[in-house]
Amino acid sequence: MIKVKVPATSANIGAGFDCLGVALKLYNIFGFEELSEGLKFEGFAEEYCNEENVVYQAMISCFDKCNYKVKGIKITLIEQNIPMTRGLGSSSSCIVAGLIGANRLAGNTLTRDEILDLAVEIEGHPDNVAPAILGGMVVAIKDDEKTYYNKFNIEDRLKFVALIPDFMLATSDSRNVLPKVVEFKDAIFNLSRAAFTVSCFATGRYEALNKACMDKLHEPYRSRLIPNYFTIINKVYNNGGLCAFLSGAGPTIMSLYLEKDINNLSEVNTFIDNLDEKWDLIKLEAENNEIHL
Ligand code: HSE
Numbered sequence: 001m002i003k004v005k006v007p008a009t010s011a012n013i014g015a016g017f018d019c020l021g022v023a024l025k026l027y028n029i030f031g032f033e034e035l036s037e038g039l040k041f042e043g044f045a046e047e048y049c050n051e052e053n054v055v056y057q058a059m060i061s062c063f064d065k066c067n068y069k070v071k072g073i074k075i076t077l078i079e080q081n082i083p084m085t086r087g088l089g090s091s092s093s094c095i096v097a098g099l100i101g102a103n104r105l106a107g108n109t110l111t112r113d114e115i116l117d118l119a120v121e122i123e124g125h126p127d128n129v130a131p132a133i134l135g136g137m138v139v140a141i142k143d144d145e146k147t148y149y150n151k152f153n154i155e156d157r158l159k160f161v162a163l164i165p166d167f168m169l170a171t172s173d174s175r176n177v178l179p180k181v182v183e184f185k186d187a188i189f190n191l192s193r194a195a196f197t198v199s200c201f202a203t204g205r206y207e208a209l210n211k212a213c214m215d216k217l218h219e220p221y222r223s224r225l226i227p228n229y230f231t232i233i234n235k236v237y238n239n240g241g242l243c244a245f246l247s248g249a250g251p252t253i254m255s256l257y258l259e260k261d262i263n264n265l266s267e268v269n270t271f272i273d274n275l276d277e278k279w280d281l282i283k284l285e286a287e288n289n290e291i292h293l
Contacts, residue, residue: 002101003029003031003032004100004104006028006029006030006132007093008090009092009128010247010252011089011128011247012248012249013213013245013254014197014213014215015197015212016127017218018127019126019140020140021089021127021130021248022160023134023137023286023288024284025286025287026088027081028080030094030098031074031077032059032074032102032105033073034070034072034074035073035074036072037071039074040074040075041076042076043077043078044075044077053075054094054095055075055098055101056075058095059073059102061099061102061118061121062098062103062110063102063106066106068102068107068109070105073105075098085170086168086251087246087249087252088164089248091128092132095123096115099115099119100293115133117146117147119132121145133290133291135151136152136153136154137151137153153288154286154288156285159256160257160283160286161236161257161262161282162254162255163252163281164280164281166279168251169222169250171248173225177221177225178218178221186216190217196211196212197212209256210237210242210243215245218246225251227277228275232253233245235268236255236268239268242257242258244256262283265281268281269281
């Protein structure tokens, strides 16, 4: 069996809407086998055991691109650790796994960049699939059919803390609340902070991340779907957090801490424990290695 291990991702870092994401050490693992005929699934919930399955659909895109005539396929969900529809890249893990699994079955004909281009075409934006494939933190842009990117590693002394609520938020619902047009001043607000965010990581001036990681393109709209959003963000800032932002399309709130402050989370923990909704706090690290093709 071919096994593919895909990391979770946190996208939309600060003001980097649709262009800035990071890979995290939390993984889904998928298995792929070519059969003499048919389509089989193992380990998936019943509702995903059909041709609409995102992993299967990604495989078909890859086979089409490589002109590979597959006879039959078995897809196994071996391990699912990335929570679904929480803004941590679970659906992009399915796309990336499907493309890489199919590419291996087809004889590894596509390059990493070709897989990335296909993944971005399927997902529509690069900020989850790019770090899932490349590892580290990735700035990515799409120009016509091609994705251009720069990847850099995250220092060990930077730690991530994900605050994950027990309710789901589908990316499509979360995109539906976004405005069609934004004001010029809001565009300037975001582009200046997105550039500033990347410069904080490039220079190691993490203390400036609190000013960098602010957003006017999606958080004001999506935060209305997440009870206590800004109260939780403020709690993080008041308890040693370098920054906090909506992870991907939400509802997870991602925060960053210096390693020396990571054990000081009891106040944040107590705070979320007392909220009406159930929130889990998970400590994570960046995954700087690129995915195995
Ligand atoms: N940039 C994407 C969004 C990430 O915010 O909709 C979620 O897939």
